[in-house]
Amino acid sequence: GAVVSQHPSWVICKSGTSVKIECRSLDFQATTMFWYRQFPKQSLMLMATSNEGSKATYEQGVEKDKFLINHASLTLSTLTVTSAHPEDSSFYICSARSTGEYTDTQYFGPGTRLTVL
Amino acid sequence: EDQVTQSPEALRLQEGESSSLNCSYTVSGLRGLFWYRQDPGKGPEFLFTLYSAGEEKEKERLKATLTKKESFLHITAPKPEDSATYLCAVCLTGGGNKLTFGTGTQLKVEL
Numbered sequence: 001g002a003v004v005s006q007h008p009s010w011v012i013c014k015s016g017t018s019v020k021i022e023c024r025s026l027d028f029q030a031t032t033m034f035w036y037r038q039f040p041k042q043s044l045m046l047m048a049t050s051n052e053g054s055k056a057t058y059e060q061g062v063e064k065d066k067f068l069i070n071h072a073s074l075t076l077s078t079l080t081v082t083s084a085h086p087e088d089s090s091f092y093i094c095s096a097r098s099t100g101e102y103t104d105t106q107y108f109g110p111g112t113r114l115t116v117l
Numbered sequence: 118e119d120q121v122t123q124s125p126e127a128l129r130l131q132e133g134e135s136s137s138l139n140c141s142y143t144v145s146g147l148r149g150l151f152w153y154r155q156d157p158g159k160g161p162e163f164l165f166t167l168y169s170a171g172e173e174k175e176k177e178r179l180k181a182t183l184t185k186k187e188s189f190l191h192i193t194a195p196k197p198e199d200s201a202t203y204l205c206a207v208c209l210t211g212g213g214n215k216l217t218f219g220t221g222t223q224l225k226v227e228l
Contacts, residue, residue, distance in 0.1 A: 002163070032214060043204065043218045044161070057213070093160045097214060104149065104208075106216060108160035 006109035023094030029074035030096035119144040123219035140205030141187040153204040
């Protein structure tokens with residue numbers, strides 16, 4: 001149980017184009033999902049918290065107009081990198097929050113490798 | 118300021134050589150401490166959640182413990198397939214369910 005998928009697993013795009021990444025919780029509903037980015041040899045950095053049916057909350061220093069987040073259903077959140085540039089190249093990982101009577105855990109997707117040429 | 122520090126940064130073990138990874142934290146209020154395993158090019162895989170000092174959890178060769186200042190991930194008789202980066206993360210009271218990650222311990226288990 002608690003499987004999270006991401007699509008695509010990797011994408012290469014030209015500078016100036018927009019890229020959409022999907023994050024799905026496959027066997028549970030998630031009112032809250034999170035988006036992270038990870039640079040080589042570094043740990044995960046939280047970009048934003050995505051709440052179903054409401055606006056995302058962005059971490060300090062993350063441009064909300066550049067990284068558009070939509071959480072349209074209890075199983076799907078999307079991250080759109082608008083007008084991507086080479087410095088946006090990174091590993092983007094989503095997580096979905098699963099809550100139960102005694103548990104509250106984030107389960108992560110497999111990640112999306114974005115390369116901007 | 119809330120801080121999560123993992124040590125060592127890297128660890129090389131021989132197969133069967135037991136050891137421990139450390140995660141020390143200085144936070145205003147802890148809701149939970151999480152351990153994840155991350156393989157290269159993949160997302161983190163959930164291992165354990167610990168909520169209160171004195172709590173212990175086990176899974177196969179791994180055992181996680183928690184005190185008021187730190188958590189240990191004990192690896193007993195490791196195998197090469199245990200090689201990965203192990204990440205510790207904390208969820209803070211009043212932190213909106215966000216996780217703050219440590220920098221990880223890169224473990225390599227050799228034959």
